[in-house]
Amino acid sequence: MQKTRNRPQEERSNLHQNIDLPQKPGPDNSPPTGRTRLFSTLQTTVIFNLASLIVCLAFTTEPQADANRTGYGQNIRLTEQLFSNSVASRQIDEGNNTEAKQLKAQALELLEQARAAEAAGDPSRRDELLRESKQKMFSAMRLSGDKVVADKQQQDLRQRLDNVKAMREAWQRVAAEKKPADAEQINTQVEHELDSSQREQGRGNYQAALDHVNNAYVTLKLAIVSLRHGDTLTTSLAFASKEEEYRYELDRNDTHKMLVNVLLKEKLERSGMSRMVSMVMDKVDKLRDEANQRASEGNYKAAIELMEEATAQVVRLIRAAGIYIPG
């Protein structure tokens, strides 16, 4: 569009005359102004665009029946695979569980009914039958996995016994500290449940054994929760030796070096900071080497000071890059 702002009046009129637009007379039948022509143009453009949009929508909207057919096709295919190719289906056929086999037969019958509903043009009935068919098959699968279920129960029992052992040790420490009145009662109850569990395990009743262990677990958990309510325990930074403190400083320095990668990764790629980072990290590595040297000589005090300086360098680097780490 040509800018008409600074052109002389005559030239602007000529430009307008070159545009062939439907011309509406003004309200007093005077010749149409430029503003009126602009509105007319806009009106025509909007109407044309709306018409185009309606035509496009008409051609691009998929008919509902096609979408349903595609979704149904995939659903039936997956259900058929469940019956024919799945490991669980083979387990049902090869196993001895008659109830599982009956459930699978019922599931197959429901699948056939679903196909019939599809042929009769009843999609909602078809979907309902497919769902029921799959649910029946899942029920059959759950009944037939004897060995799998038994292995899982034994694994759960072993894990639970580990949990109970740890909780029991924790409970004994807390009870020694707090001396609750019902300590003996809780100990007796837990002992009883564990003995019952062992008996059931000996008979091969893993689920019953697990239930007893769970009872013991819940008893211990409730006891510890009530005794420790509102406590604050502090792990002090008291090192047994300078060597232990030096190892701590090594970990601390490792951590901060990792933080450089974690926090500055995107910045390093984007803003060309890599030169600055590598200069500082070289300095840090030299301090670390010197600290290692001191430590090997037995001078852990000097080694610790050098490691502290090395870590401080990394902290300054991270802050200089615009990432604030507290402290």
Added chain:
Amino acid sequence: MNYRRLCMGLASALTFASLWSTYASAADNPNTFNRLFVPPEKRIDTLKQDGIHDPASPALKVLQEPGDAFKPLPKSASGNYVNWVEALAKGKINPLYHHLQTDTQAMPMDLKIVMEVKGSMPDVIFPHSRHTEWLDCAICHPAIFTPKQGANRMSMAEIMLGQKCGVCHGSVAFPVTECRLCHAKNKKQTARRKK
């Protein structure tokens, strides 16, 4: 009508709106010093882009986008940008504690563990209450942490490599870049208490 004035007014309004949205997102982000952090609305991936869901799958049309699901939940500055602890506390979510025994309730334990750290970094406060609202004791004890005071010396390096706290934090809980959430007890408080 003066179209020039109208256009200038529209341009001003658009400029103001974009500046305001930048300010608002910066105001929502407590870490405003870190100017180069990507704003939250850009970080939540869509299902098509998350690298987990098959973008060609027809099921994608049925699934709800994370951005839509997370909109009514309290905001956070990292991870998937939802403050899940606050969401639970305010009743915005009501998760099942046990997938089979649906009437089982959580048994939160109000026990804090304070871990002193070297240097000027604030000490760590581990709140059992916040964790036991979601998790059973057996999740962590004894496989990840020994339930004994002083028996779990750990380093940030281990955590960042996915051990100890890093088993969850950085994968299913907020990442370790949120220092203040754990390093929450200033040294002055510790020194004052010791006096």
